[in-house]
Amino acid sequence: MKRKEFIKKTGLLVGGGLVGPYILPSGRLFARSGTEKAKHVVLVMFAGGVRQQESVLQRYLEDSQGVSGAYGNIMPNLFLGDSPNKKVVYGLDLPGEPRGSDPIPRLLNTPLSQQGLFFPEVRAQSAGHYVGLNTLLTGSLGLSQGLKVRPQSPTIFEYLRRHRGFAATDTWFVGNTIGNSTPLLNSSDSSDYGLNFGANMFVPPISFGTAGKNTLSNAKPYSNADLAPMYEMKDFLDNSFNLEQSLVRTVKNTDVERTRIKEFIRNTFTKQSLGQIAMPPSSSGGDAFNVAYAAEILKEFKPKMLAVNLSEVDGCHSNFTGYLRSLHRADHITGWLWQYIQNNIPEMAGETIFIIAPETGRNLKPNPIIDENDWLAYDHSDANSLRVWSVMAGKNVPNRKVGSESSPVGRLTDIVPTIADIFGIYDDVMQSGYIDSQATSQFLRV
């Protein structure tokens, strides 16, 4: 080999060796088109259809049931305002006192809406749960989105994994149920993205509930050394079968990630049996269970992006008193999750942005169903159902309120561009062709 040829080939080899490892799944050399604002994002999908009137507008029973003077804030960890002092039914039960008369003590000294960007009047794009959840996770309108099928447009998890190069265990979706198409939200069916870039997922009430305990808690402890040959043999069999990409039906982790997730499942059952799962202090319902296990995932994996879904508020279809109690508890567990990150996960404390938004609102007028207090229930299908709010707090988030009841600012489809903006892939996501044309990063709406 001539000297010149040798130098040329060596140069190419060294250059390729240096650059190769940094090429992203998207084929780009460099990951970011902007500056990263925070290392982690936690999105709370809150909480099954929330009426503006009882949440951000703090009108309690005065608006919904016509009880004069019964107004006030029942979400003290999210919003600033005095609690109601008339007909208090949403709190804890005290012996000898009327049911729910003791409000849960506030956990956060400063409500989250006072710590960051607060959009009190935002437009939702759907009055339904599944399309609403799709909107929050895909940033698209979801106009032709069907039930029982994966999102048609890529989720934020896929954008982050493809354009930012995050691993599967960097992105998590924590669902609250296996019904209502919820377990399909960790990835879209998009041919450009799809399951190869999807997020990991648990549905804690199932995965770590009775069914999970009966099915998974007796697993043998295997070391990496035990499992390595199994993975090699499986890889051989899979290569031999050569499954078509279009037939892949699952998110895929690396062998190391799979071992880690399995260890997490085993350890979580052990902690559960020892009563060591941290729970919000004053709530033990399904949403609290979900948030507690989301906290376990955060503590173990320190993911870049985790979305957790709450839904107990949806009881409002037939029980308004139950709805108020669920709303108050959803506020409590959301405040607890933020506090848990700050106090128990040093790698994420001060490095996380916390986003909270309902997937849909609720009707202006009630349906005819009355509850134990003779109060009317509310569905979600009218224009009032498209009125929601959003709160964002944490690292590099300006402290500001944007918009008002008479001056709406923002759309629910803004959430995905906002997260993309936080991780510095705003341009990639906005140019993907899937995002609502009226959506933009909330940082740009300030």
Place this chain on the structure above:
Amino acid sequence: MRSFKILNIIILISIASISCSREIDVQYQLNEVDVFEAKSQKIKAKNEAEYISILYTNLFQQAISPVQLFQSQNVLYSIGDQNVAKEMLLSNYFNRTDIQIPSDIEMRLNLEKFIIDTYKRFLLRLPSEGEKSYFMRYIQARPNLSVEMVYTAFAASDEYNFY
């Protein structure tokens, strides 16, 4: 008189031609042929219930109870990475004493038979010579490798998820 004789001969010949003949005993039989699936024909994915039910029957030689099937199916739905979920399910099954699998000693006594049986048991086909050779060498080179790990690899493989 002569014409009468000719007529008699014709009648005799006619009777002889339609008389009974020796019956031939014909029997139809089937050759025994082993029928196995070809992996290229496996294009339909098993759903969660099918996967669990087939796996359970395979490993315990009895049908899974409806409650157990329902719970296991829900748990598979609830975990994003199906490989993780299925490997955990298998690990739980292998921790039960009533599982029906060969011992590690039996595996090594006749390794070729074990490999062929394992392919037939899980993938419903015979291994190719290349596949057989790979597993022969792989298992021989690892004295501590257990039947459990081989079975886990097969039951968690992509091919086992299709039919």
